[in-house]
Amino acid sequence: MEWTEETISRLKELWAEGLSTAEIGRRLSITKNAVVGKAHRLGLPPRPSPIRRGVKKPEAEGAKPSVATSAPAAEPAAKTDAVDATPEAAPIAAKPEPAAPTPTPAPVTPAPAAVQPKPVKVEKPVAPRAPAKPKPVPQRISDPEPQKRRGPSCCWPIGDPGTPGFHFCGAVPLPGKPYCAEHAQIAYVKLRDRRDNVA
DNA sequence: CCCTGATTCGC
DNA sequence: GCGAATCAGG
Numbered sequence: 658m659e660w661t662e663e664t665i666s667r668l669k670e671l672w673a674e675g676l677s678t679a680e681i682g683r684r685l686s687i688t689k690n691a692v693v694g695k696a697h698r699l700g701l702p703p704r705p706s707p708i709r710r711g712v713k714k715p716e717a718e719g720a721k722p723s724v725a726t727s728a729p730a731a732e733p734a735a736k737t738d739a740v741d742a743t744p745e746a747a748p749i750a751a752k753p754e755p756a757a758p759t760p761t762p763a764p765v766t767p768a769p770a771a772v773q774p775k776p777v778k779v780e781k782p783v784a785p786r787a788p789a790k791p792k793p794v795p796q797r798i799s800d801p802e803p804q805k806r807r808g809p810s811c812c813w814p815i816g817d818p819g820t821p822g823f824h825f826c827g828a829v830p831l832p833g834k835p836y837c838a839e840h841a842q843i844a845y846v847k848l849r850d851r852r853d854n855v856a
Numbered sequence: 857c858c859c860t861g862a863t864t865c866g867c
Numbered sequence: 868g869c870g871a872a873t874c875a876g877g
Contacts, residue, residue: 679860679861689860692861694863694869694871698869704861859877861876864872865872865873866869866870866871866872
């Protein structure tokens, strides 16, 4: 597998999209092992895995005289009076999205309170799949000359992965988004009519 | 059995 | 670095 910037970014996108490793693999025409392997190497944020491989299987060890007696006593009174100044506490960073207006799928939460963009992923692959099923018409709603640039390109799938005609939109994506304006609209389902979100 | 992701390990 | 094999939980 040739991991070019192209494929890597694609992997990252799909990974961030929340697709399963197998699904990503299908889309990139590689195995899920390759996906998860690469993802791991890239240090991509692990997604909820169905298992926890904490237990080691009985293997010939011999070595490992357990030098360090492990880190014992971890400040048991660490949170004595600390009423916790960081209620947010986002242990797992979702996406280091810089300078992103976060027009992202805001939770429909009608509560006008403080709807902060938490690491919660609300957007499901509701979009990336949709175009694959219903024949996406080759509508030239986007730039008449896509894939002409080298920068980021809309990765909206056109056609079925694995088939000869499959390709990505390739139009100029919105800042901070993997899709172009047109596809972003359908990619990010509008929960509350946000015609002014994307800027 | 199918799915999932994680880790291991030969290459 | 790569990914098949393997592990392991749902």
